[in-house]
Amino acid sequence: MNTPVTAEAWRDAVRRHLPAAVELRHALHAAPRLGGVESATTQTVVDALGLGEGRTVAGTGRLLPVAPGPAPVVLRAELDALPVVEASGLPWASTNGAMHACGHDVHLAGLAAVVMAAADLDLPRPVTALLQPREEGADSGARDVVADGAMDDVHAIVAAHVQPRLPAGTIAATPGPVNAATDEFTVTVTGHGGHSGYPHTVDDSVLALSAIVVALQQVGARRVDPTVGVACMVNQLRAGTANNVVPSIAVGSGTVRTMREQDRAVAHAAIRDIAQHVAAGHGCAAEVEIDVAEPPLLNDPRLAVAAGELLTGFGHEVDSSWRSFGSDDFSYYSAHTRSLMLFVGTGDERGGLHEATFWPDDDYVGVVADALIAGYCAALR
Known part of the structure; x- marks a missing residue:
């Protein structure tokens, strides 16, 4: 029994x-x-x-x-x-x-x-x-x-x-x-490539992407309440085919993690805003894709x-x-x-x-x- x-x-x-x-x-x-x-x-x-x-x-x-x-x-x-x-x-x-x-x-x-x-x-x-x-x-x-x-x-x-x-x-x-919501993002920067010996003739997608990676630290430092937090990390960089050729396209991807749905929307908007404006400052354009995953x-x-x-x-x-x-x-x-x-x-x-x-x-x-x-x-x- x-x-x-x-x-x-x-x-x-x-x-x-x-x-x-x-x-x-x-x-x-x-x-x-x-x-x-x-x-x-x-x-x-x-x-x-x-x-x-x-x-x-x-x-x-x-x-x-x-x-x-x-x-x-x-x-x-x-x-x-x-x-x-x-x-x-x-x-x-x-x-x-x-x-x-x-x-x-x-x-x-x-x-x-x-x-x-x-x-x-x-x-x-x-x-x-x-x-x-x-x-x-x-x-x-x-x-x-x-x-x-x-x-x-x-x-x-x-x-x-x-x-x-x-x-x-x-x-x-x-x-x-x-546990945090985790979303994946991809930033594709498009510039004007060319010969690395003539840097004044190109709009360097790699330089623009590098600046975007650094600027994205603003997402955690300035855009979300620090008592709650956010983690925005660029984990992959892809560009170029030769050491002496400035590529026209450079791609970075990573994850953004947030604890609240309202911060999730803020972080997504900030990633797009930062990437597009930093790229423009380097004479390039940036497209951002965000794949929404777990809440x-x-x-x-x-x-x-x-x-x-x-x-x-x-x-x-x-x-x-x-x-x-x-x-x-x-x-x-x-x-x-x-x-x-x-x-x-x-x-x-x-x-x-x-x-x-x-x-x-x-x-x-x-x-x-x-x-x-x-x-x-x-x-x-």
Whole structure:
């Protein structure tokens, strides 16, 4: 007979399933799949959970009812790996040119432990596991999950993400904005090229683009409230075919990250304004293209506060102020329904996110499980 659920009862049940969850983590880490081709990863997790095949979402994703019923709490973990050649030296390291360098294997294993433990409990509100594809790329899996209607009748959605920029043993449960909106921009500068020995005869697109790169620092320094912040970075420059030829076209591209929608519009307008006017000052013209991507990730304040209280009761150190200008497509859920993203600190002794040496210890599978349980129980309040 199932036991009525309490947070402590669920945690105790999770501990009994941790060995199997850690074994699953090793299997997933050793055989990662890139975004869009995660079917093998999906099936491995589905088979481990034993809940049936569930509902296919976003191509290779899956919705798996754990305790079926209307308006469930959704617990989400990501399926995809990164195109990184692993250098961890682990006995269960990947050898296929891809790597779980962002901790998705830990998130999946933590979710698995929570789901397997739930079979021993009577849950007061339905819960559904979401195995989400394509978190890492611009072709967002979360956006497609929302478009599929899979979030139309949910009470809340909860996720946890390992974070080496937080001290080991700390879990961030921050109300409000926690990750930035991230948009990509491309500046194409057109001038009049020619011989580099006759600089007075050309309108130098490279010089104009270089000035634009420097001037774009105004976006962060002068255009947005510094207590909120913005990050505008030009990360690629492309121009020219020879050392002695001034090119007619130079191209720069990068990202702009903002925490508020109103700052997003200001930043976009500033990039266009700065690029076009600086280019004109060099006798050139500039065209700006901006590809809008993830919105800001906003934690529901009540969920964050309640989860933080529960995690403190579990014995974890809780940080209620930590934020990052990183991005996560979980933000598409926060724009659609109540949501909570918790960050599990791992410390940086084993590298950072997306690095070839990054691997959180297996103990973090249990910590991620604690975070998901706290998020579910917070949603009950």
